Amino acid sequence: MIELVEKQSSIKLLEGEQRIIVENSLAKSTSVEVMPNSSLVHYRLNKGNDNKLSVKVHENASYKLITLQIGNGTLDIDVSLEGAKAYCQSDIAYALNKEDKMTIVSNFVHNANETTSNQLIKGVASGNSYATFEGKILIPYDKKKVEGNQQHRALLLSKSATVKAVPALEIYADDVKCSHGSAIGNLNQEQIYYLQTRGISKEEAYKILTSAFLREVTDGIDAEDLRTSFEKEIAECLLLNV
């Protein structure tokens, strides 16, 4: 496994396995192509920018994305599964505060048989922030044995924060398994009470539970330095360390 730490606008993986780490992507548009039988792990952080990510996954290839979206900006993700047995796992964490406005639009197209996509989107909105998530899974009519999953979970930390979710499934085929779900809520009072009975203050319990919520995404990063820096970005954005 090779680590590349750079800012780039085009990634094409011809063979083998590779791990690409893009720390704070400045590229307006990034295209990724994962050629047959290869596998790519892609970590990225986007802070305050508008950016577009276009991904093509070919036959028997796998693409795993973990991305952190902080603050203002838009993230457009187009994933197209182009060859049989192509696989995509896309995990997104977002954190917003103050007057931040953020939009994530994801578009997954299953253009081949036996393709699978799994999406997990988890976000925390604080202050007066406003987040929009639009996610679409498209499965054309002649495709077989396709599986597509999309789960969006958001946590509202203040009464004036808003999260809007628009999930959509467009399925024109029969032999498919698809699921999607979206839940937007507040911190769990039972969990806060439990932490308090252990001597932890209410304020600290909020911080612990908020970080824990997004850790489901960041825990997937197997590079410790990067995982720590992602968690730090989240803590800074949501003022969890004060």
Place this chain on the structure above:
Amino acid sequence: MSALLEVKNLCVNAEDKQILNGLSLSINPGEIHVIVGPNGAGKSTLSNVICGDPRYQVTSGSITFKGEDLLKQNVDERARNGIFLSFQSPVEIPGISMSTLMKYALNSHRKAKGLPELDAVSFSKLIRECAKKFEITNEMLKRPVNVGFSGGEKKRLESFQMAVLEPSFCILDEMDSGMDVDAVKIAANGVNLMRSPERSFLIISHNNDFLYEQIKPDVVHVLVSGNIVETSDASLLIDIKNNGFSRFLNKGMN
């Protein structure tokens, strides 16, 4: 001897329904008290009210702990002053490991006492020692709090936390439910290991044999319809085991 915990004429509501009706209870340092009673009598309510659960409203009466008015303290203050609740069904907390939780909890306790945070070596030594007592593996400590554990494992993890935090008053709500015979023995051993002249226990259970044989409590109370209707020594457990609660039922308020 002045009582560690003194509950006087406590009335408690949950969502406008009265659950405790003028309950009084006094527990001295070093004593183990057991509360038995039919389902819905208010046993878990009492446990949670002592801890300050915001779902319940105390409408009258008082609770004094170590001579201080407990009702003026919030949940975490009570915990840092030495009250610990082993939950009947502990909530799952994904995204945070048991060992991280204990680090936060222990440091909160230490901070309140004006002590510095424990260094990493002393912390892991303490955690290992306590884990051993309740047969908690390293892997269990790394997993998210209460996620994917069996009922018995969850109870053992509650006991483990109790050992780490060294409270002066331990409430064990349904401490043996969902546990097999071996797990019950581990939990009972834990109570006996932690028993000391300064530490008191309030244990809620339906398993009279277990309480009588493994714990040997000092005092047994029968709670019916929100009030204590009988208080005696451990032999009361055998009486109830043989004769049930029926003779107490007409003594409750309702």
